[in-house]
């Protein structure tokens with residue numbers, strides 16, 4: 222692609238020589254993988270500064286440098302005021318604006334994003350749409366799965382993936398949009414048609430300076446809705462009206478809003494809610510009519526996730542009856558309230574709760590049905606929000622009969638420091654067992670008929686990162702192995 226075409230969304234830039242006719246073969250943000258004839262965009266990150274790798278990018282064959290700092294080199298350079306934004310815009314241009322060709326739904330909020338993307342994927346698939354999802358567990362394009370490094374990929378990989386979706390005939394893309402991604406501009410250049418907000422509760426205060434900054438990052442999805450380049454398509458924001466920050470998000474967007482909720486009047490509401498051991502049922506009232514929902518998904522938080530998904534599906538033209546059918550037969554999401562069933566007389570659930578609010582939601586749900594005692598095995602991730610650690614431990618102590626505090630992914634931190642952050646303020650009885658497998662073993666070995674064990678924090682993850690090294694670890698598999706051993710020894 223000719224450079225002047227690549228820069229068509231960037232009206233003002235400085236250049237050190239005539240560059241218009243340079244032919245660009247691709248876009249790169251990493252000097253280690255830049256290819257011959259590519260434009261290398263210098264991104265200032267948290268660890269390194271792309272401007273420091275310009276010479277190496279040139280040695281690798283880059284045809285042009287896009288920078289935001291002045292570079293005095295005898296090589297074609299374009300200088301812009303924000304390379305992060307420029308990267309997103311040229312990536313979108315290079316891949317021919319793929320999000321304009323696909324109905325694109327973005328889901329943001331502290332908890333529920335992965336679940337909602339899966340619920341929506343099931344609904345659209347039931348309607349014979351060809352779908353793609355991008356999120357924490359994986360990326361899936363028309364039935365093919367790909368591993369992911371981030372919940373929301375960087376702008377370049379993202380636009381490349383959208384282009385692949387276009388090639389594979391995808392008509393609907395549903396993706397999680399993390400606050401980090403919004404803050405780092407990974408989704409500039411994405412023309413979202415529907416933006417969904419779940420909730421805002423404490424997390425990521427290692428990255429965002431305050432809850433206000435965290436909210437600001439989330440609000441960008443709504444502020445940017447409809448700021449794409451194709452204004453012909455309708456846009457909608459779907460917002461949890463029960464969230465204390467709903468008003469701020471509603472005012473952040475210039476596009477039509479549909480609210481959902483239970484406690485306050487909203488466009489989409491759930492009433493006659495029945496939460497039971499095998500799932501939930503409720504009457505869903507919407508601007509397009511009412512319908513009864515029955516679903517195997519448990520807990521009030523699942524009702525919120527279903528309302529959010531129903532809202533996004535409805536504004537996308539899906540019929541209420543399809544939504545009803547899809548919720549009834551949902552397979553649920555790996556590692557989200559996933560039961561481990563090995564014929565034991567007590568419940569074992571693996572769940573990805575790794576924030577105070579999600580842990581509280583899940584434990585509350587369990588406490589409503591558990592006939593015996595609740596045991597929770599939980600830790601907190603290293604190199605992440607330290608402030609949530611004591612709060613998560615408080616939640617465990619409040620709802621569980623036995624709290625077993627253990628390691629999650631300590632990453633580069635000392636596990637004992639994390640456990641100390643969680644527990645140093647606590648009074649009362651609890652157990653600290655740093656080894657996660659032993660902690661799970663303890664919870665299971667102590668359990669009797671009618672009890673319930675919650676193994677929280679890692680959900681679908683298949684590794685544990687200790688001291689920067691990833692070891693194989695799958696909560697479900699570990700629990701299954703222990704259960705089959707316990708069963709053997711008890712018979």
Ligand SMILES: CC(=O)N[C@H]1[C@@H](OP(=O)(O)OP(=O)(O)OC[C@H]2O[C@@H](n3ccc(=O)[nH]c3=O)[C@H](O)[C@@H]2O)O[C@H](CO)[C@@H](O)[C@@H]1O[C@H](C)C(=O)N[C@@H](C)C(=O)N[C@H](CCC(=O)O)C(=O)O
Nearest residue numbers: 250251252264266267268269271274371372373375399401
């Ligand atoms: C803190 C953070 O968010 N970091 C993200 C960021 O990396 P970074 O700022 O550290 O980048 P960097 O390593 O400093 O590099 C800066 C630039 O120099 C370039 N470089 C670097 C070295 C070199 O030799 N040559 C070179 O060109 C790099 O390619 C890059 O363009 O940009 C990268 C590309 O987009 C991300 O992969 C990376 O996510 C890291 C791995 C991460 O762990 N992020 C987490 C916190 C995160 O983003 N999580 C959210 C989900 C959170 C949730 O809601 O649960 C997510 O969306 O995944």
Ligand SMILES: Nc1ncnc2c1ncn2[C@@H]1O[C@H](COP(=O)(O)OP(=O)(O)OP(=O)(O)O)[C@@H](O)[C@H]1O
Nearest residue numbers: 331332333334335336357522557572573574579582
């Ligand atoms: N609507 C909700 N409100 C509160 N908690 C929820 C909600 N939905 C799910 N949860 C809890 O949060 C956990 C994570 O859910 P999910 O993976 O869907 O969220 P997420 O927003 O994608 O999280 P992440 O930011 O880590 O990707 C679940 O395992 C469950 O414990």
Ligand SMILES: N[C@H](CCC[C@H](N)C(=O)O)C(=O)O
Nearest residue numbers: 575601602605629630678679
């Ligand atoms: N996307 C989240 C996942 C946290 C999962 C938990 N198991 C941990 O490692 O802290 C994060 O990176 O903060």
Ligand SMILES: [Mg+2]
Nearest residue numbers: 334335357397
């Ligand atoms: Mg997720």
